[in-house]
Amino acid sequence: MTSVAIGEVVRELRRARGWSQGRLASEINDAFATSLTREYVSGWERGKVRPGPFYVRCLSSVLDVPPAVLEQETARQDLALQGLTGGVATASVAPQLAADLLAVGFTARLRGGPSPQEWEEKLTAYGADYMSLGAADIQRRAAHDLMVVQQQLDDDRMWSVAARLMTLYATTFTWPDQAKAVAWFRMAAEAADRSDDVRTRVWTRGRAALTLGYGGKGLGYATVLADQAMAISDKPSAGLLNATLGKAYALALQGDKATALDLADRARRVFDASGPSTQVSDYAVAHWRLNGFLSLLSARLGDEDRAVRAQEAARRELPASLPRFATHLDMHTALMLTRSGDKAGGHAHARATLDALPREKHCGTLRMLLEEIEA
Template structure:
C-alpha cells in the first residue's frame, strides 16, 4: 500500500480515531480541512472516508496529515502501527491528553523530538529510579508519552531493549489482576525483548514480570509460565533469575505449597549471592534489602514467624530512608502476619501504616496487599 492508494478501511479508522482523540466532530474536521486547503469539503466527505466508502485523494491526504498531525510520508507506517498506538492512548486517558501524546509521537516521526540511543538509555534509568518513589498514575502518563514517541523509532536491537524495559514498567502501573492490561503488556515486553536478541534482557523481563505478579498474588499461572521461560533461557545466575525464582516462590506460597515455597526462597538466596545488585535505588535493581522484602511477604503468607523475623530485620537494616514506600510494605507484611494468625488487629495495623504514607506515594501493589489482609481476616 502506498501513500497515493491507501486502504480505505484502515485509513478511515485512523482518521476517526485521531479526530475523536482531538475531541472534534466530523463537521469540525471538515472546517479545519477547508481552512488549510482552501477548498470546500463537507461533513459527508469525512463520513465517507471514515466509513471506508472511499479513500481520500492525495490532495486531501496531505491536508489530513496537517490537521491531524500525521506526517504524510509515514502514513503507511502509522496505519501498520495503529494497534500499538490505540492500545496506549486507550488507557483511560482524556481526549485532550491523548491529543498531546499523539502530537508528540508524530512530531518524533518528523524528527522534531528524535532521541538518540543514549537519550533512551538515560530515560530508562530515570524511570527505574522514579518508580521507587512516585505513584503509578504519574509514571503511567509519562510512559505513555515516551512509548508513543519510541514506537516511531524502534528499529535496532538497542531500541527493542528500551521498549522491553519500558513496557515491563508500564505493565506494573496496572493491577496484576487486570489481565487485559498488566498481563498483556508483560507479554508485549517479552516479545520486545526477544526482538532485541539480548539474552540477559529476555531473562530479566520475564523474571521481573514473574515476581511482580507473584508478589501481587495475581495471574499466578502466568507468573509460573514467565518464570519457567526465564529459567529455560539461561541457567546462569542473574537478576532476572532471582526475580523468576522468587516469583515462583510466591505462587507456590499462595497455592499453599509451603515446602516448595521455602525451597525456592533458599534457591533464590543462592542465586542472589552470585548475582545480586548493588544498592541502586531503581526498579531494575535487586539489592539485599529488596530481596528481603520479597521474602518478608512470602513469610507472612506462610505464617512463618522465624523467617519473617529474620528477613524483616535484614530489610530494616539496609532499606534506604529515601524509600518510605518500601518500609510501608514491611509494616503491612507484619499486619498480614497478624491476620494470618487470627489477630483481627492486623487490619488496623496495616491500614495505619498505609495511611501514614502520603497518598501520592501509594502504589497499586500496596493496595493489593491491603486487600489480601482483609481477605485473610474474613
C-alpha cells in the same frame, strides 16, 4: 482478542502445568460438571473456535488467571501494528491527553527521537525514580515515552529499550486493571524477544513474574513467565532473581510450601552469585530489598520467625528516603497478624499503614496486598 490469541494463552498456561489437552478438559469437567473433550480444547488452541463466556470462566478458574486476561482485546496484537491508541491512549487516558500523546508519537516519527544512548539514560533514571515515586507519576511519563519509542523500532537495541519501558509501564497498573498489566507484560516479552538480548528477555519476564506473584494476582501467568525466564538463561542476574521469587510467591499462595521454600533458597544463591548491589534502582537488588521480598514470602508461608528476621534485616539497611518500602514491610506484618487469627488487628494495621503513606506514593502492589489481607 482473536480466538487464536486466546488459544495461545490457553496453550502457554496449560503447558506450564505440564498438562495435556485431555488433562485440561478433565480438570474443567471435574470442577464444573461439563463434558468437554480434548478435541474441543485443541480447537481453542488452534484458533478454530473461540471459548464462550462460560468456558472463559472455567479456564480462568482451573488455569488461575483473571477472566479479563483471556478476554483482553489487545493482549496479542503486534506492537508495531497496534500502536498505543489501542492500549494507552483510548483505554487509560482522557481524550485530550490521547490527542496529545498521538501528536508526540507523530512528531517523534517526523523529527526523530532520542538516541539509543539517551534512551538508556532515560531507563536508568526510571529505575531510580521507580523506587521513590508513585505509580501515577511513572505511568504518565512512561505513556509519553512509549509513544516516542514506538516510532523508533528500527533495530534490536530499540526493541530492548521498548521492552523494558513496557515492563515498567505494566507495573503501574492496579488490580482492577490487572488484565491490562498482563497484556502489557505479554507484549513486553514479545518485544524483548525481538531484541534478541538475553538479559532483556530474562529481565522483562522476571520482573513481570515478580509483580504478579508479589501482588498475588494472575498466578498462573506469573509461573509461565518465571519458567520462561529460567529456561532462557540460568546465568545469575536481577531478572533471574525476580523470576525465582515471583514463582515462589505464586506457589506459596497455591499451597506448595516445599517448592516455594526451595525456590527461596535458590533465590538466595542467585543473589549471592550475582553480587549484592548498592544501587537504589528497580534494576538492582540490594540486601534490604532481598530481605523485603523474603519477608513477604515467609509471611505467606506462615513462618513468622523467618518473616520477622527478614523484616528486621531489611529495616536496618532500608534508606530513609524510601517510605513506600517501609510501608511494604508493615503490610507484611499485617498479613502475619491476619494469618495468625487476629483478622481485626491485621486489617486495622494494614489500613493505618496505607493511610499513613502519602497517596502520591502509592503503588499497585500495596493495594493488592491490602486486598489479600482483607480477604
